[in-house]
Amino acid sequence: xxxxxxxxxxxxxxxxxxxxxxxxxxxxxxxxxxxxxxxxxxxxxxxxxxxxxxxxxxxxxxxxxxxxxxxxxxxxxxxxxxxxxxxxxxxxxxxxxxxxxxxxxxxxxxxxxxxxxxxxxxxxxxxxxxxxxxxxxxxxxxxxxxxxxxxx
Amino acid sequence: xxxxxxxxxxxxxxxxxxxxxxxxxxxxxxxxxxxxxxxxxxxxxxxxxxxxxxxxxxxxxxxxxxxxxxxxxxxxxxxxxxxxxxxxxxxxxxxxxxxxxxxxxxxxxxxxxxxxxxxxxxxxxxxxxxxxxxxxxxxxxxxxxxxxxxxxxxxxxxxxxxxxxxxxxxxxxxxxxxxxxxxxxxxxxxxxxxxxxxxxxxxxxxxxxxxxxxxxxxxxxxxxxxxxxxxxxxxxxxxxxxxxxxxxxxxxxxxxxxxxxxxxxxxxxxxxxxxxxxxxxxxxxxxxxxxxxxxxxxxxxxxxxxxxxxxxxxxxxxxxxxxxxxxxxxxxxxxxxxxxxxxxxxxxxxxxxxxxxxxxxxxxxxxxxxxxxxxxxxxxxxxxxxxxxxxxxxxxxxxxxxxxxxxxxxxxxxxxxxxxxxxxxxxxxxxxxxxxxxxxxxxxxxxxxxxxxxxxxxxxxxxxxxxxxxxxxxxxxxxxxxxxxxxxxxxxxxxxxxxxxxxxxxxxxxxxxxxxxxxxxxxxxxxxxxxxxxxxxxxxxxxxxxxxxxxxxxxxxxxxxxxxxxxxxxxxxxxxxxxxxxxxxxxxxxxxxxxxxxxxxxxxxxxxxxxxxxxxxxxxxxxxxxxxxxxxxxxxxxxxxxxxxxxxxxxxxxxxxxxxxxxxxxxxxxxxxxxxxxxxxxxxxxxxxxxxxxxxxxxxxxxxxxxxxxxxxxxxxxxxxxxx
Numbered sequence: 001x002x003x004x005x006x007x008x009x010x011x012x013x014x015x016x017x018x019x020x021x022x023x024x025x026x027x028x029x030x031x032x033x034x035x036x037x038x039x040x041x042x043x044x045x046x047x048x049x050x051x052x053x054x055x056x057x058x059x060x061x062x063x064x065x066x067x068x069x070x071x072x073x074x075x076x077x078x079x080x081x082x083x084x085x086x087x088x089x090x091x092x093x094x095x096x097x098x099x100x101x102x103x104x105x106x107x108x109x110x111x112x113x114x115x116x117x118x119x120x121x122x123x124x125x126x127x128x129x130x131x132x133x134x135x136x137x138x139x140x141x142x143x144x145x146x147x148x149x150x151x152x
Numbered sequence: 153x154x155x156x157x158x159x160x161x162x163x164x165x166x167x168x169x170x171x172x173x174x175x176x177x178x179x180x181x182x183x184x185x186x187x188x189x190x191x192x193x194x195x196x197x198x199x200x201x202x203x204x205x206x207x208x209x210x211x212x213x214x215x216x217x218x219x220x221x222x223x224x225x226x227x228x229x230x231x232x233x234x235x236x237x238x239x240x241x242x243x244x245x246x247x248x249x250x251x252x253x254x255x256x257x258x259x260x261x262x263x264x265x266x267x268x269x270x271x272x273x274x275x276x277x278x279x280x281x282x283x284x285x286x287x288x289x290x291x292x293x294x295x296x297x298x299x300x301x302x303x304x305x306x307x308x309x310x311x312x313x314x315x316x317x318x319x320x321x322x323x324x325x326x327x328x329x330x331x332x333x334x335x336x337x338x339x340x341x342x343x344x345x346x347x348x349x350x351x352x353x354x355x356x357x358x359x360x361x362x363x364x365x366x367x368x369x370x371x372x373x374x375x376x377x378x379x380x381x382x383x384x385x386x387x388x389x390x391x392x393x394x395x396x397x398x399x400x401x402x403x404x405x406x407x408x409x410x411x412x413x414x415x416x417x418x419x420x421x422x423x424x425x426x427x428x429x430x431x432x433x434x435x436x437x438x439x440x441x442x443x444x445x446x447x448x449x450x451x452x453x454x455x456x457x458x459x460x461x462x463x464x465x466x467x468x469x470x471x472x473x474x475x476x477x478x479x480x481x482x483x484x485x486x487x488x489x490x491x492x493x494x495x496x497x498x499x500x501x502x503x504x505x506x507x508x509x510x511x512x513x514x515x516x517x518x519x520x521x522x523x524x525x526x527x528x529x530x531x532x533x534x535x536x537x538x539x540x541x542x543x544x545x546x547x548x549x550x551x552x553x554x555x556x557x558x559x560x561x562x563x564x565x566x567x568x569x570x571x572x573x574x575x576x577x578x579x580x581x582x583x584x585x586x587x588x589x590x591x592x593x594x595x596x597x598x599x600x601x602x603x604x605x606x607x608x609x610x611x612x613x614x615x616x617x618x619x620x621x622x623x624x625x626x627x628x629x630x631x632x633x634x635x636x637x638x639x640x641x642x643x644x645x646x647x648x649x650x651x652x653x654x655x656x657x658x659x660x661x662x663x664x665x666x667x668x669x670x671x672x673x674x675x676x677x678x679x680x681x682x683x684x685x686x687x688x689x690x691x692x693x694x695x696x697x698x699x700x701x702x703x704x705x706x707x708x709x710x711x712x713x714x715x716x717x718x719x720x721x722x723x724x725x726x727x728x729x730x731x732x733x734x735x736x737x738x739x740x741x742x743x744x745x746x747x748x749x750x751x752x753x754x755x756x757x758x759x760x761x762x763x764x765x766x767x768x769x770x771x772x773x774x775x776x777x778x779x780x781x782x783x784x785x786x787x788x789x790x791x792x793x794x795x796x797x798x799x800x801x802x803x804x805x806x807x808x809x810x811x812x813x814x815x816x817x818x819x820x821x822x823x824x825x826x827x828x829x830x831x832x833x834x835x836x837x838x839x840x841x842x843x844x845x846x847x848x849x850x851x852x853x854x855x856x857x858x859x860x861x862x863x864x865x866x867x868x869x870x871x872x873x874x875x876x
Contacts, residue, residue, distance in 0.1 A: 036846075036847075037847065038848075039738065039739075039840075039847060039848040039849060039850065040738060040786070041831075041834055041837070041850070042784035042785050042786070042834060042835075042836055042837065042850075043784075043785060043834060043835055043836070044834070050848075051827070051831070051840060051848045052847075052848060053498075053842045053846050053847060053848050055495070056491065056494060056495045056498065056825070056842065057825065057829060057830065058825045058826070058827055058829065058830060058831070058840045058842075058848055059830055060830055060831040089829070089830045089831070090830045091830065144831075
């Protein structure tokens with residue numbers, strides 16, 4: 001690779017949503033914890049499951065499956081919340097299970113194929129191809145609802 | 153780098169203290185204005201200004217020193233009874249304090265100083281101070297001006313600005329011996345700086361005498377062994393030289409010999425003599441210097457400086473606040489502590505709940521221990537909260553200045569009366585209150601009070617009065633701004649609102665509704681937007697800022713008698729007394745301050761009104777019944793009012809309203825957690841909290857819920873306003 005920065009190894013946390021695999025950059029992950037029932041927020045989009053108490057601060061929980069237009073997660077105690085930092089805010093991502101930590105160079109991130117629909121495209125930044133698996137890299141800054149949605 | 157940071161920190165401390173000193177000055181001047189001042193008041197003001205001057209000197213803030221000096225001179229004359237307190241003088245001093253505040257701000261790196269005004273004020277001060285001081289019999293203490301006219305001193309300051317002045321025919325030669333004692337260094341003074349300043353006065357040669365230096369094995373690193381012999385030729389009086397040593401004079405041996413009149417080294421000419429030999433061994437001379445009576449020439453200066461120097465460190469900008477023992481704590485630390493205590497309260501509640509669930513509480517002594525723990529936790533919480541509370545006094549004093557300046561701009565005669573200055577409230581509340589309060593004060597003076605002529609015509613005293621009061625009332629702080637002006641011109645308000653399409657021309661509005669129109673965005677009654685009140689913000693901004701603090705604002709106005717704006721604010725932004733209720737399986741907290749009463753609706757009390765709305769009989773009238781569950785989208789179908797509880801709330805939008813909830817569970821103090829920190833503002837929700845079971849509960853924003861439901865004229869006015 002001509003570009004030196006392209007070969008820097010990055011670590012990603014991979015997790016399962018339904019039958020598919022996704023990942024986020026490990027640098028944005030603050031902690032991983034089990035599911036606890038969330039308090040619903042009024043006037044919030046359906047994928048926003050509500051808020052939970054994260055050691056004294058109020059953490060909004062996004063049902064990642066529902067956000068990616070899969071069916072709503074029937075959350076149980078075995079489900080997992082990945083706490084990620086987006087800019088100055090913490091968000092909890094509700095996923096089915098965390099699978100592993102991947103170490104990959106940034107040039108292993110392939111652009112999204114053209115077939116992808118717009119709704120997936122807006123939440124997935126690129127694809128990691130490892131052996132015969134395909135793992136979508138979540139675009140974290142697009143996860144939370146834009147301001148207009150809650151104002152309605 | 154560490155030293156640079158260190159200096160920055162000391163500098164910051166100096167400015168913080170300046171703020172305190174300025175407050176002190178303002179308070180003192182206000183007391184003089186009220187006529188309640190005694191000798192100690194004037195002394196306190198003098199000391200405050202003197203301390204500012206001292207600290208400013210240490211940081212080479214020459215402009216500040218210069219001005220503080222002029223101010224201090226006048227104060228000194230005043231406390232010595234050399235000049236009488238007149239209204240003009242008081243006015244000058246008020247202006248001087250404002251100017252001093254500006255200079256401090258400018259030195260800190262913010263704000264501009266109006267140079268012309270500053271010069272004019274300095275002249276004004278000097279003319280006050282100059283007259284009487286010209287009398288040579290006057291021992292014009294503090295500033296080492298003994299026997300000297302004031303005028304030359306002023307010139308000498310100008311010379312500072314020019315740097316090393318060339319000797320002119322009037323030049324005087326001085327021999328100075330200067331032997332610092334160890335204390336001088338301990339207090340953070342530096343001989344090099346003193347010598348440099350001396351060098352700025354004129355031609356100087358300095359010789360260091362190291363003869364007292366002991367062998368290295370006997371040397372005390374904290375001791376002082378060096379002395380200096382300085383030959384200085386300048387056209388300043390001896391006072392200018394003493395000025396340089398102003399802040400170290402107690403901690404050194406200093407002799408200044410003038411050789412002006414061809415009598416070199418004449419002992420008669422020795423102006424400042426310490427009885428010891430100048431080269432006496434430093435630490436021992438301590439005793440010697442303190443015991444004998446000071447040389448006559450110097451005595452006035454020292455004695456005057458003493459009140460300020462009771463804590464000698466004060467002269468170096470390190471003085472403690474005048475009252476009691478206090479420490480400075482980084483605000484972040486306090487906030488961390490408050491957060492932790494908040495956690496403690498939650499955990500304590502969780503522990504109690506788990507114990508109850510486990511069924512052990514009743515069977516052993518555990519419940520007693522838990523009770524004690526709860527008590528302790530609450531006390532700790534209150535204690536920690538109290539550390540953030542501050543009196544509103546500084547805030548009120550800022551308003552005093554605004555009133556003064558406005559009165560001049562508008563050519564109105566205004567007196568500001570303040571009440572309850574010692575009322576304490578959370579620091580954040582004070583900070584965020586400054587802007588809305590400023591605006592309200594501006595409004596009161598600019599719009600509220602009539603012109604002198606109009607007042608006289610109406611048979612009122614020429615001088616208008618603006619009152620600013622603070623008081624604790626049922627767990628909140630109530631701040632009122634009232635004026636004795638003409639009151640709100642409701643006809644004008646109405647015309648304006650119609651013109652701006654804020655209300656329908658034929659809308660039926662009560663007086664209260666009309667007054668509340670002032671809070672609509674884009675409303676301004678004064679047809680000419682004056683430079684004072686019309687700064688692009690209106691009462692709507694005031695209202696929003698007050699609401700953002702969890703407060704309410706209301707107006708009471710009587711034509712011809714004046715208006716009162718009343719703000720009711722929470723004492724702290726960290727906790728809230730709330731009622732825990734459930735709505736459609738969700739738990740909510742309703743702020744207790746909003747609730748007037750609770751009632752269980754009876755079938756005969758509830759009536760449908762139209763398709764959607766329902767009302768409930770309330771004190772002989774009807775109050776709208778708001779279904780909280782539907783309003784927040786918790787359920788689709790209307791709740792059965794007979795199965796629930798109605799909370800009667802009062803807001804300023806609608807006098808009485810009933811919120812329908814399913815059940816009331818508890819009443820408790822809850823720690824407020826921001827939703828905005830990790831999410832955003834949610835309509836109808838003020839904040840969140842964490843309950844005993846560790847789950848998040850939302851705190852209802854009663855005002856917005858009521859506003860969203862209200863179908864009254866005022867609501868439609870709001871809708872119209874929002875649309876336009």
